[in-house]
Amino acid sequence: MISRRLGVLGTFLALFTGLVSACGDDSDGSGGADKTLTVYAAASLTKTFTEIGKELESQHDGVKVEFSFGGSSDLVAQIQQGAPADVFASADEANMEKLTGDDLQADDPVDFASNTLEVATPPGNPAGITSFADLAKDGVKVVVCAPEVPCGAAAVKAEAAAGVTISPVSEEQSVTDVLAKVSSGEADAGLVYVTDVKSAGDSVEGVTFPESSTIVNTYPIVALKDSRNSDLAQDFVDLVTSDTGQSILEEAGFAKP
Amino acid sequence: MLLPLVAILAKVDWAHFGSLITSEDSRAAFWLSLKTSTFSTLLCLLFGVPMALVLARRNFPGLSVLRSLVLLPLVLPPVVGGLALLYTFGRRGLLGGAMEVVGVQVAFSTIAVVMAQTFVAMPFLVVSLEGALRTAGQRYEVVAASLGAGPTTVFRRITLPLVLPGLVSGAVLSFARALGEFGATITFAGSLQGRTRTLPLEIYLQRETDPDAAIALSLVLVVVAVLVIGFARQGRSAL
Numbered sequence: 001m002i003s004r005r006l007g008v009l010g011t012f013l014a015l016f017t018g019l020v021s022a023c024g025d026d027s028d029g030s031g032g033a034d035k036t037l038t039v040y041a042a043a044s045l046t047k048t049f050t051e052i053g054k055e056l057e058s059q060h061d062g063v064k065v066e067f068s069f070g071g072s073s074d075l076v077a078q079i080q081q082g083a084p085a086d087v088f089a090s091a092d093e094a095n096m097e098k099l100t101g102d103d104l105q106a107d108d109p110v111d112f113a114s115n116t117l118e119v120a121t122p123p124g125n126p127a128g129i130t131s132f133a134d135l136a137k138d139g140v141k142v143v144v145c146a147p148e149v150p151c152g153a154a155a156v157k158a159e160a161a162a163g164v165t166i167s168p169v170s171e172e173q174s175v176t177d178v179l180a181k182v183s184s185g186e187a188d189a190g191l192v193y194v195t196d197v198k199s200a201g202d203s204v205e206g207v208t209f210p211e212s213s214t215i216v217n218t219y220p221i222v223a224l225k226d227s228r229n230s231d232l233a234q235d236f237v238d239l240v241t242s243d244t245g246q247s248i249l250e251e252a253g254f255a256k257p
Numbered sequence: 258m259l260l261p262l263v264a265i266l267a268k269v270d271w272a273h274f275g276s277l278i279t280s281e282d283s284r285a286a287f288w289l290s291l292k293t294s295t296f297s298t299l300l301c302l303l304f305g306v307p308m309a310l311v312l313a314r315r316n317f318p319g320l321s322v323l324r325s326l327v328l329l330p331l332v333l334p335p336v337v338g339g340l341a342l343l344y345t346f347g348r349r350g351l352l353g354g355a356m357e358v359v360g361v362q363v364a365f366s367t368i369a370v371v372m373a374q375t376f377v378a379m380p381f382l383v384v385s386l387e388g389a390l391r392t393a394g395q396r397y398e399v400v401a402a403s404l405g406a407g408p409t410t411v412f413r414r415i416t417l418p419l420v421l422p423g424l425v426s427g428a429v430l431s432f433a434r435a436l437g438e439f440g441a442t443i444t445f446a447g448s449l450q451g452r453t454r455t456l457p458l459e460i461y462l463q464r465e466t467d468p469d470a471a472i473a474l475s476l477v478l479v480v481v482a483v484l485v486i487g488f489a490r491q492g493r494s495a496l
Contacts, residue, residue: 071465073465073466077468141364141365143447146448146462146465148462148463148465148466149465168449169364169365169447169449170365170446170447170448170449170453171447171448171449171450171454172443172447172448173443173448173461173462177443181447184343184344184347184349185347185348185349186343186347186348186349186364186365187365
């Protein structure tokens with residue numbers, strides 16, 4: 001019995017080490033790059049920046065772009081603690097100011113895109129949401145971001161602009177959490193960014209509201225002072241603000257800054 | 258092992274510690290955590306004790322499969338557990354539709370928090386109690402039964418006192434696990450002050466804007482955890 005258990009354990013271990021070494025092989029195999037550029041970017045930029053990164057790799061031989069996508073405030077905290085980032089792109093200006101406050105930038109940050117809020121509902125819009133005011137109706141389960149995170153701060157502003165008070169059933173940590181609660185049908189509606197509705201495809205429906213135009217989140221990007229590839233970092237920033245980068249962003253639903 | 262704890266201690270803003278942990282958000286999260294963890298521990302006892310008895314005392318085909326299933330939440334990432342709960346009890350889940358007809362809505366409620374905590378904490382109780390039951394053996398129970406004691410009397414007078422230390426430490430561990438529950442809660446129950454935002458969720462959120470508050474609250478959780486472990490050891494040696 002014991003030996004059989006050990007056998008099973010051994011199999012697991014073998015599988016696991018196999019996996020680990022396979023991963024190792026993979027990164028070695030696809031490597032061979034002379035230079036690696038590390039970009040820290042807001043989670044909402046995952047799709048677009050991955051595409052822009054590929055573009056940069058195709059323009060420069062032997063260059064590999066790696067990304068760390070996450071909440072802007074997390075990323076700033078990591079950079080402040082000495083994370084080896086070359087470029088930082090934030091989903092709002094407040095987090096970029098934290099970074100420039102510590103004088104970590106190589107140059108002044110550049111605004112490269114903007115995003116507005118939209119109401120997301122599950123497919124078929126079961127609660128029949130047609131306006132921002134509908135979110136305050138009794139019995140409608142609305143999920144928003146917590147006021148502490150950028151998308152939640154924007155939601156608070158939207159409430160003020162529309163003169164509507166929403167009592168959400170949950171205040172989530174990130175816009176992706178909100179989207180997940182909506183697409184699973186758990187919530188009747190959620191406040192997310194226009195780009196989130198677009199990238200979610202058929203799993204949610206978007207309801208635009210006029211009040212959103214007054215609340216615009218601007219995305220700034222900057223090359224970092226401590227970068228070991230400062231030329232390359234600046235190239236990436238330039239590519240994001242170039243026509244190529246801008247058309248990729250526009251495709252995903254981002255507006256011009 | 259100790260170093261990260263020391264780092265937290267060193268990072269705490271002692272001057273404002275009191276006001277940081279007594280803010281309205283913090284207190285709401287703290288009480289919610291205590292309340293839900295207590296309820297989950299009771300539920301763990303309610304379902305876990307019979308489960309442990311079955312696992313320790315019965316022998317039937319499929320027993321080892323059952324044991325693996327009971328232990329699954331122990332090795333499952335909590336987020337996966339939360340997703341599983343969501344697709345079972347959520348509005349569009351397996352049982353959600355039926356429950357909605359009866360008028361019960363679990364999602365985004367404190368009940369959901371308790372369910373998530375019970376789900377992840379129960380294996381601790383079952384494992385602990387099953388071990389105690391196996392160590393205690395059945396000899397005394399057999400003797401008592403042969404002397405004319407009914408099953409209830411045997412359980413109350415023989416089995417329970419013998420396994421009490423295991424039961425207590427299992428319950429305490431379940432409580433501690435419930436207190437620290439994060440992944441399943443945020444996936445299944447959401448996060449709203451006073452209703453579903455427990456202490457770990459509050460810490461995660463505070464970190465966004467007020468790292469000092471997050472660290473102060475982390476220390477509170479560490480202290481509670483240390484107390485719980487101390488209590489479990491004390492209980493064990495006293496019994």
